Amino acid sequence: MPSISKKGQLMPQSPIRKLAPFAEQAVKDGKSIYYLNIGQPDIKTPKIALEAVKFNSLEILAYTRSEGSEDYRKKIANYYKKNNIEVTHEDIIVTTGGSEALLFAFGSVMDVDDEIIIPEPFYANYNGFSTASGVKVVPVISKIEDNFALPPIEEFEKLITPKTKAILICNPGNPTGYLYSKEEIQKLAAIVKKHDLFLIADEVYREFAYDGNTHYSIMEESGLDDNTIMIDSVSKRYSMCGARIGCLVSRNKSVMQTVLKFAQARLSPPTLAQIASEAALETPQSYFDDVIEEYVERRNTLIAELLKIEGVKVGKPKGAFYCIAELPVKNSDDFAQWLLESFDVDGETIMVAPAGGFYSTTGVGLNQIRIAYVLKKESLIKAVHILKEALKVYKD
Incomplete structure (x- = not known):
């Protein structure tokens, strides 16, 4: 056999x-x-998203561009602008869920046997994405006694080796629900700049911040354009898990050119789901x-x-x-x-x-x-x- x-x-x-x-x-x-x-x-799920699919007038369910439809990406860029993130549609590639965005990110910036540092506990599929990419996860443990706050930055520095290519965070966190503060993000920004690493942030729960706290994105940090890759998705934001639409966002042109090659290899993200996701952007506050x-x-x-x-x-x-x-x-x-x-x-x-x-x-x-x-x-x-x-x- x-x-x-x-x-x-x-x-x-x-x-x-x-x-x-x-x-x-x-x-x-x-x-x-x-x-x-x-x-x-x-x-x-917002009615506007469901109705966009139900009442669309398509006669051919065709491919879209590999990076996602331009209209949709322009509307995503406008959404980010409202959230203090200045990007253009050219900084966005639409993916089949946040999962594909993470796989594209791993494939674009890491080679087999490279290392990625991740505060744990973390979204379980990070282990799977790392295995699929031949990348080694190097964990830094956050503790329930500290409510899973960011571990001391010194703990990250101890783990950095010549094989280290990136730090990955989920903010707010799955499975902990922890929301990183602006100060914590800035500490991570400083360490990735110091060691010339990528900072990848899974920000699919951005809207869900409680107790008067606000979400601070890695994309809001100035001087970090070459280092940051943001992962996003419509799944949780609009209760559209079955749409399987996400995106990868970066101002690093080399990263985006590389991610596009992965996107082209899988042809395009699903058309009807993009239509629903584009409509969902009109959801009222x-x-x-x-x-x-x-x-x-x-x-x-x-x-x-x-x-x-x-x-x-x-x-x-x-x-x-x-x-x-x-x-x-x-x-x-x-x-x-x-x-x-x-x-x-x-x-x-x-x-x-x-x-x-x-x-x-x-x-x-x-x-x-x-x-x-x-x-x-x-x-x-x-x-x-x-x-x-x-x-x-x-x-x-």
């Missing part, structure tokens, strides 16, 4: 999706599940105001309920819609599977994402879970009650 590639063997499973078969079986067994494992908002208010209430409800459980520790998110909770268990993978296979309260159980998969350091985060508070407050209260009852009877 022909052998599987080493890269394929090393490709990690998604900690978010790998429990899906157990959830499917639980449903077949008659259980109801509160899905806390995946960042699929229950917020409605009131939509986001309502969504943020809802997420703040959900966050507050979730944190308050979790802190009632003895032995549970939780970071308080400043943005996005995730939190990391530390549980009095040894292995959250086993616990998460047990919840689906062997536990329920009146026929109901929960599905969580084990947090070990959000780290690349072996053995770290094994007693943590990521919770996505994408359910209504009443459902979150019920879900945490189930978690509390489960912890009373679970044995490692």
Whole structure:
């Protein structure tokens, strides 16, 4: 039998999706599940986006340009201008989701065996993108005790080697919900300039900043044009995860010329999804105001309920819609599977994402879970009650 590639063997499973078969079986067994494992908002997609697809007059569903339609990119540039980011449409390449933008970024600025420093815990697929690109992740650990703030900059400097090509952050963070301050971004800007590195920022949760905090983009930093690459997506902003439209943004012309070659190799991003995404840019601010208010209430409800459980520790998110909770268990993978296979309260159980998969350091985060508070407050209260009852009877 022909052998599987080493890269394929090393490709990690998604900690978010790998429990899906157990959830499917639980449903077949008659259980109801509160899905806390995946960042699929229950917020409605803006009508204007759905109607743009429903009522379009296309007669041929044709390719667009590899970098995305020019009209759409010009409108994205106008959107960024409203967010204090001065770019032109030529600084933007539309991608098939933020995931493809990250893959294009990795492929454009790093070679096999190069290194990228990432504060962990981080979005689990960064491990997969790195493996697919032959790049080594070098983690710098942020701690729940510090609410997952940026680790001291000295910790980054200790890790920089001749192989280091970039630092990657997610701001606000998935899975922690941490929002980097302007001062923290400026510290990162200084270190990438000092060591001639790229700073890649995944900013797909930009709109979701709470408690009077505002998001500060790496693209707002002056004198950093050659070093910065921003990743973005419509998935969370407009509750359009299925559209699979994102973009890569950089003022570095060499980077953009290289990314375009990757974009040309996959032909073009999906046409109908671009139409929906272009229309979504007309979404009024009131939509986001309502969504943020809802997420703040959900966050507050979730944190308050979790802190009632003895032995549970939780970071308080400043943005996005995730939190990391530390549980009095040894292995959250086993616990998460047990919840689906062997536990329920009146026929109901929960599905969580084990947090070990959000780290690349072996053995770290094994007693943590990521919770996505994408359910209504009443459902979150019920879900945490189930978690509390489960912890009373679970044995490692």
